[in-house]
Amino acid sequence: MTTVVPTSEEDPALSVVRFTSELAWSDAGPEVMEQQVSRLCVEAQECMVMNRWLDLTSLMLTSADIVFSNSKVSEKDLECIFTVICNLVTKSRSPDEELEMAKLICAKIIQQPSDKPALRLKILFNLYNLLDNAYCRFYVFMKALTLAVSGKVTEHVIPSFKKIDSFLKEWNLEVQDQRELFLSVANALKDSKSSAKDSFKFLTKYLATFSDEDTYKMGEAKEEAARTIIEFVKAPDMFQCDLLDMPAVGQLEKDAKYALVYQLLKIFLTQRLDAYLEFQAANSALLKSYGLVHEDCIAKMRLMSLVDLASHESGRIPYALIKDTLRIDNDEVELWVVKALTTKLIDCKMDQLNQVVLVSSCTERVFGLRQWQALRTKLGTWRGNIESVINTIQANKITEDSSQAVQGMMIR
Template sequence: MVTIINTTEDEPMLAVVRSTVELAWADVGAEVTDPEVARLCAEAQQHVLAGRWLDMAALMLASVDLLLLATRLSDKAAADLECSLTVICNLVTKAGSEDEALEIARLICAKLTHQPGEKPTLRIKVLFSLYNLLPSLSGKALVYRKALELAAAGKTADCVVPTFKNIDAFVAYWGIGKPEQRDLFLAVTRILKDQKGMTKEYFKFLNKYLATFDGS
């Protein structure tokens, strides 16, 4: 027997599962959709009751998969998708440890960086939301790096280039070592290389990249 959860704190997650499954299966008859919605909602409730947030993230990400890959969405569906992804990102704040939060973040990053050509701007926006929610500095560094990868692959450099002026502050804040800095600066130079009017910035970060080899 499924226990019904009445707490408003957890209702958004269950609503996301229900709404995204209904949207994804909108073209299928109710005889197929209704049992699937009921099954996934029951599974989601059990994850919430048991505090299995990593499993909950996996289930919710699976429920938005078809919407992420849809070539066309109405404005309302697109807004619902963004809202759903934001709720999923919020799961990192429920995790029982930084390690669990990082695992959830990795799961979200893997989903959002898969097939980056579909809705890349939305995906990057969601990654930045995830960045702000994560308590772990190493997790923040990981998510930012994934945002750069997504921007490069999805040809949406304009979403991340404005953040490059803060790179030095980010590096100091995250406390990452030279190997991580090297990867970061290389990713930035690859993005800037193809940007018109940013030759100066390109060479600036190229020099930063080369400097990480000093004393290695």
């Protein structure tokens, strides 16, 4: 026996069921339509009375495709319909039920990513904000990323990537979920030229989740490790990275497919232009297959080589050495020094009279254990200097206070 709950105004969920079912059966004729609409409304009422919110969600989503494809339904009406459907998650009785409801809604929303993708994305974010369970939020966010990439509306999700660190704290994810998140974000950013650095950042976050103990799992990161290396080499404004210290990257050194890619990374981070030119001569086809432009690589390696000179020549680099190392003409030496200055790779002065570059500081291409130890030593020295200054100031203050006290006694 069916129980009908009397209400002065129809429940929003019931109104949505009535509206969508009328659309679904509109071509079947008035009698059939009325019969089917009544049946679905009764079924919806039963779900509401018995608190079967998962079943109600499934029922309401049945006609979602028809609603999206119907030209008579405006985007505003679509948003209202799915706001009512998404709101059902607030009635769930457990985190598991909430997750199942979220999965049903997401599956329906991302089914046709090219049809009104921006609206579909908005619906998913509305759903996200209604959820209480942290893992449910993570699940919906990941589906939103999938939709954004498939529907080519990544510009709507990119601003949220600035909050990833706070999201991680909120979601409290396992390592495998973190990997999935970092890789998905990197993939969402990879086609945006203005976000190349951010894409690289999330790729390195992904690779950093693998340790030496993850031998079995680490194999799945080979392709992404190679991709990260290529992105670094291609980037005209990235001159430093920690990739060589990562186990996920180190595994490529002896890999049959990616060993040469690893060798290329080592050249860019630890060697000079002559090593790159030798590598390119033997592997030009490989470089082209990865979309690397030889002239761009030369330009980057010249700057990297200049940085290497700055860190190994005791702060004094002869023009002639720069000319030979960078393989340039005499009149190009100062031009490349200026390029290194403007990109903040080195801080220096040019002594044109003596034909030398005087370096006061430079960027480290690799920031590993040796660099951390050097930084620790430098910070220790600074701390000692600051303590010395503070002690001197305090001693002078004590002397000054004593002098003022003596003068006060003399005035009395």
